[in-house]
């Protein structure tokens with residue numbers, strides 16, 4: 332068994348408020364555990380409303396100086412933080428695998444991906460352009476300014492412990508806002524490590540604050556405190572709905588990056604090898620625990636057997652085990668609830684007539700490991716009445732069904748309340764455009780199983796939320812537009 336000790340990684344486990352490391356006022360803490368072994372790795376502060384208020388007040392105090400800095404000054408600090416992340420990449424990656432479980436090669440990839448959002452924002456902040464608009468009067472001028480919003484709260488999930496933070500922090504800070512970050516309870520240490528590096532990079536106290544603890548108390552303070560002008564949330568649609576209701580009281584600006592249920596269509600003219608490679612990348616990254624991971628496979632009947640056999644062959648090469656093993660591609664699921672959900676999706680599918688081609692159950696990971704490792708699973712015979720066809724599975728399970736025509740495939744794909752990512756494979760250029768336009772999703776991978784990148788707008792439609800992260804589009808999420816009507820005097 333591979334045991335990594337937190338002390339080897341030199342990680343701060345207290346909260347960051349106004350440039351100081353603090354505990355909860357009443358001294359309470361909660362345990363963070365390694366999902367692979369269930370072993371406790373750290374205690375972190377169980378903070379609530381009072382500490383969150385301190386963090387919001389610190390961010391509000393830091394805002395006037397931060398927003399008045401030039402874009403180049405803000406950008407150089409963001410670039411310094413990105414650089415520090417890359418210099419500490421191995422340490423941060425090991426920490427991520429320890430608290431989240433993902434294979435170490437994926438953790439290294441996520442650190443680079445996370446740093447890329449800071450680098451992108453560092454540059455994009457210089458292009459936060461305003462406008463002049465021709466007026467309807469000789470003695471008037473119309474100016475449009477883009478200004479910071481104020482204190483931004485970022486609430487993030489456990490599945491990408493670093494990237495989901497920097498995807499918000501980078502553009503929010505580049506636009507001149509200050510931030511309070513609330514990471515998920517399963518993965519607070521990666522967030523605190525980022526806070527530590529931000530201090531080393533030279534960010535002024537209060538510009539970045541990190542609070543861990545009771546989500547309800549922290550959330551209520553965030554939405555109840557009028558100094559918070561924007562909340563950016565990434566997480567489940569269920570919690571997104573709760574936050575949307577809370578935002579109504581003070582009409583707080585929101586971005587919601589919520590759950591997905593991605594369809595993956597393979598047309599009869601597809602390059603099947605490429606489709607298999609795309610399916611592997613989309614389905615099995617992070618053991619299937621990504622918001623953009625393919626959850627429903629629709630394969631043309633004439634290509635079905637070739638694709639299914641190719642996918643099963645590729646899946647047979649996946650090694651399941653502890654994320655610290657360099658040869659492992661499938662780590663543990665995050666917790667026992669996740670295991671219960673994945674198991675129930677598989678048994679429900681079988682009860683509704685599906686059959687298992689490969690996998691279908693927990694995989695043995697060896698002595699000392701928790702029962703959290705699910706075998707890569709391929710299911711034939713997906714139908715609309717199965718839970719797996721309607722709910723996010725968040726596990727390494729690929730359910731397949733055959734279709735006969737393009738319209739049917741599009742209808743099957745769009746038959747979901749979610750609208751985050753969709754994928755399809757075809758070699759027909761006309762079909763490519765037609766299907767890309769018809770899919771009711773915010774992100775479409777056309778012959779591409781891995782579309783996420785810092786310079787492109789990432790986000791959903793329907794119940795997958797609203798707002799975009801990444802690309803130049805994200806800068807609108809973190810800035811206000813102000814129209815100045817300038818009278819020059821005279822007639």
Ligand code: NAP
Nearest residue numbers: 487488489514515516546550566567570588589590591622
């Ligand atoms: P989650 O349960 O919704 O939690 C997300 C965050 O919200 C956590 O920090 C959680 O804190 C916090 N939270 C929960 N209840 C809250 C409340 N009442 N007030 C304020 N904060 C609250 O989601 P998750 O299980 O961590 O992440 C998985 C989900 O995220 C999946 O649905 C996935 O699709 C989605 N996701 C979406 C994207 C995207 O870009 N669209 C990206 C990644 C993940 P605690 O951890 O302390 O409970």
